[in-house]
Amino acid sequence: xxxxxxxxxxxxxxxxxxxxxxxxxxxxxxxxxxxxxxxxxxxxxxxxxxxxxxxxxxxxxxxxxxxxxxxxxxxxxxxxxxxxxxxxxxxxxxxxxxxxxxxxxxxxxxxxxxxxxxxxxxxxxxxxxxxxxxxxxxxxxxxxxxxxxxxxxxxxxxxxxxxxxxxxxxxxxxxxxxxxxxxxxxxxxxxxxxxxxxxxxxxxxxxxxxxxxxxxxxxxxxxxxxxxxxxxxxxxxxxxxxxxxxxxxxxxxxxxxxxxxxxxxxxxxxxxxxxxxxxxxxxxxxxxxxxxxxxxxxxxxxxxxxxxxxxxxxxxxxxxxxxxxxxxxxxxxxxxxxx
Amino acid sequence: xxxxxxxxxxxxxxxxxxxxxxxxxxxxxxxxxxxxxxxxxxxxxxxxxxxxxxxxxxxxxxxxxxxxxxxxxxxxxxxxxxxxxxxxxxxxxxxxxxxxxxxxxxxxxxxxxxxxxxxxxxxxxxxxxxxxxxxxxxxxxxxxxxxxxxxxxxxxxxxxxxxxxxxxxxxxxxxxxxxxxxxxxxxxxxxxxxxxxxxxxxxxxxxxxxxxxxxxxxxxxxxxxxxxxxxxxxxxxxxxxxxxxxxxxxxxxxxxxxxx
Numbered sequence: 192x193x194x195x196x197x198x199x200x201x202x203x204x205x206x207x208x209x210x211x212x213x214x215x216x217x218x219x220x221x222x223x224x225x226x227x228x229x230x231x232x233x234x235x236x237x238x239x240x241x242x243x244x245x246x247x248x249x250x251x252x253x254x255x256x257x258x259x260x261x262x263x264x265x266x267x268x269x270x271x272x273x274x275x276x277x278x279x280x281x282x283x284x285x286x287x288x289x290x291x292x293x294x295x296x297x298x299x300x301x302x303x304x305x306x307x308x309x310x311x312x313x314x315x316x317x318x319x320x321x322x323x324x325x326x327x328x329x330x331x332x333x334x335x336x337x338x339x340x341x342x343x344x345x346x347x348x349x350x351x352x353x354x355x356x357x358x359x360x361x362x363x364x365x366x367x368x369x370x371x372x373x374x375x376x377x378x379x380x381x382x383x384x385x386x387x388x389x390x391x392x393x394x395x396x397x398x399x400x401x402x403x404x405x406x407x408x409x410x411x412x413x414x415x416x417x418x419x420x421x422x423x424x425x426x427x428x429x430x431x432x433x434x435x436x437x438x439x440x441x442x443x444x445x446x447x448x449x450x451x452x453x454x455x456x457x458x459x460x461x462x463x464x465x466x467x468x469x470x471x472x473x474x475x476x477x478x479x480x481x482x483x484x485x486x487x488x489x490x491x492x493x494x495x496x497x498x499x500x501x502x503x504x505x506x507x508x509x510x511x512x513x514x515x516x517x518x519x520x521x522x523x524x525x526x527x528x529x530x
Numbered sequence: 531x532x533x534x535x536x537x538x539x540x541x542x543x544x545x546x547x548x549x550x551x552x553x554x555x556x557x558x559x560x561x562x563x564x565x566x567x568x569x570x571x572x573x574x575x576x577x578x579x580x581x582x583x584x585x586x587x588x589x590x591x592x593x594x595x596x597x598x599x600x601x602x603x604x605x606x607x608x609x610x611x612x613x614x615x616x617x618x619x620x621x622x623x624x625x626x627x628x629x630x631x632x633x634x635x636x637x638x639x640x641x642x643x644x645x646x647x648x649x650x651x652x653x654x655x656x657x658x659x660x661x662x663x664x665x666x667x668x669x670x671x672x673x674x675x676x677x678x679x680x681x682x683x684x685x686x687x688x689x690x691x692x693x694x695x696x697x698x699x700x701x702x703x704x705x706x707x708x709x710x711x712x713x714x715x716x717x718x719x720x721x722x723x724x725x726x727x728x729x730x731x732x733x734x735x736x737x738x739x740x741x742x743x744x745x746x747x748x749x750x751x752x753x754x755x756x757x758x759x760x761x762x763x764x765x766x767x768x769x770x771x772x773x774x775x776x777x778x779x780x781x782x783x784x785x786x787x788x789x790x
Contacts, residue, residue: 280618408640414627415634418683419618424584426687427607427635472622 194469194476198483202262205490209258212494214501215249217242225250257387260451261493262486264384265458267399267448269485271441272459273466273477274406277413278437279344286445286459289351289438293358294328295321295449299379300362304369317379318394318450325446328358333438343420344434381506382455384493395447402444403482409437410475417472457511458485458492461519468522488515533560533723534609534690536581540589543573543580550576551747554589558691558740563717563724565734567758568744569768574727575615577744578695581725582612593691607635611689615696615727617680619668625679626664629655632686651686658682658712674705678712685716692717694726698733706730710737735759735780743767755780 211217225241229251242250271286279288287293298320306316329351336350366376412433415423420430445459466480489511496510541554551573558564566574580587583598583606591598593609611632620628632654633647655661658678663671668679677697684692697713698706714737717724728734734741735755743751743758745767751758759781764770775782 412639414620414623415631417618417620417623418628418631419614421579421582421584421614422612422617424603425582425607425610425612426631427604429603467622471624472620473627 194466194480195483198466198469198480198487202483202487202490205487205494206258206262209261209490209494210250210254212498213249213254215246217246217250217254221246222250256389256392257384257493258490260387260391261384261490263392263395263399264448264452264455265462265489265492266482266486267403267444268455268459269462269466269481269488270403270406270478271445271448272485273463273474273481274409274413274437274441275459276463277417277474277477278434278441279348280417281344281348282464283460284348285456286441286448287355287454287456288348289332289442290328290354290358291325291442291445291449292328292454293355293362294331295325295446296380296454297358297362297365298322298324298327299453300365300372300376303372303375303379304365307372307375318391321379321453322446322450324358325449326442328354329438329442329446331358333435347434347438378506379453380508382453382508382511383504384452384507385497385504387451391451395451398443398447402440402447405440406437406444407478407482409433409440410473410478413437413474413478414472417474452507455489455508455511457508457515458489461515462488464519465522532690532721533562533717534594535560535592536691536723536725537592537595538577538581538589539592541577541580541591542588543576543585545576549747551580551587551744554744554747554749556742556749556752558723558725560594560723561717561721562740563714563726563738564740564742565738566725566727566742566744567729567731567734568750572744572767573747574744575695578612578693578725578727582606582610582693604635607687607689609689610691610693611684611687612693613680613684613695613697615699617676619676621667621669623668624665625660625668625671625682626651626655628668628679629660629682629686632683635687650688654682654685657716658685673700674708677701677705677709681709681712681716689722691723691725694724696727696729698728698730706733713737731759731764731783732781735783759783 207219210222211219221242225247228241268286275284275286275288276282299317302316302320332351332354335354336347339346339350412428415426415428416430416433423430462485463477463481466477466484470476470480492510492514493507495514496505496507499505536558538554538556541551543551554577566577568574576585579585581591598606630651633650637644637647655664658681660678660682663675668676671679697709701709710733713724716722740753741755741758742749743763750767751763759774761772761774764772771786771788773784773786775784
């Protein structure tokens, strides 16, 4: 409970830092006042401190959608990573394991190369292609793994490796044949939130919300699965069916995240380990703590990405690894000393 | 809750085209302890996994006369508890949380634990001497303590039959005896039916009241330890030379080195 409250508070503080810091600094009090005004819609009550004009536009049209999207993407990747690690009983599993990243990469590269600047309604075609590509990648891995050996985790993992390698090769091939688009492809592959809009949030929120809800409900079932397939069976759980549900939900969350942010590494791998160090191995706690901590982490990483070399921006995937790797090394070191 | 009668009739199982078990017929009386013995690869683990329904098989398994085929998983899990030969011990999980997993078939997956679940977990830990370790991580326990935690998880299921695959496989003689004494005490106190595989023939004869010797996927001998553990049977099915010494606690199997 303490850890849950702590990571929740961290997320709120990260969001506040994310909207106030930047080329045009905004006062935290004014931000809170503006948001209260907007949310309550109660025009008669004004603190007098609310933002107006350019400042309000910066807050509402630029920073707010961006930090919220960062929080959603970080949360989705972290809880998916925790779920993947639980389902495969493998601490090195991450949400991209079963071909989600390679599939999304291929989808995005294809449309950047062959159908740029298309859109379906308000939504750009790159997010859609990435979303579909990620689901196709995971779908192929699941189909191949199931055909080869039922629902055993080792077979699924190997099928994921094969599918990811194939899709990555196809992506590289398309990319090399269209070298003019190299910058755009790389920019997407390294992850970015610079063009975040409210429509992106509206696009992914339904899928993300449903997937995250399913994952949160699977916490205790994942604890049962952790004792092995046979023992899970002896406790009345169907390991294959549970694994499929969790993988599908985690992959849907990952595909949603990838669609709007590109490939952001490290969050899905590391945040679940941080969560486990905080609250132990019980998934009923690891999943929600990962969710909140992942959100907070990515908001801060995105803040760093746009502040460090302003007005230019660093790729977000680079920042997560630059901050995340030393942080995690420190955590490992501290853990080793405590023992 | 008392033990159930387990009946196995005409059970056969195969891995692909390799037939592992053929026409196995066994009965364990309520509160009885049947130890399945037999040489390596004779199908002991497959028999236990078939009875539990993990393994596709022919024939029938009945618990107190009710066939297990078609029994919902959770219902079966309230009758049969299982401890595998090599339990998977999850990381960063406390003994109490691990034992509480045994309550899974009794409570809804999405509901919080009820008072009765917590009470059963504490009772079981108390009976197995695990209370001092309750908040420690599973990975910090010794082999014997881990085996007790696995037994506690199985008992928290409040089953009527305990199926134990080589419960002493990883233990030295002293710890093996402690675990077998514990199983025997639990079975006598609760009237639990126990079905276990055991590779140590002397220990099997001392603790189980009946033995079934599996050989080549069939039940070759079945009966009391005195009836099954004979020099001739060990020669025929294990290819072993051994003397059988009748001691107060049961037959003792003494391996004999070949002359020269």
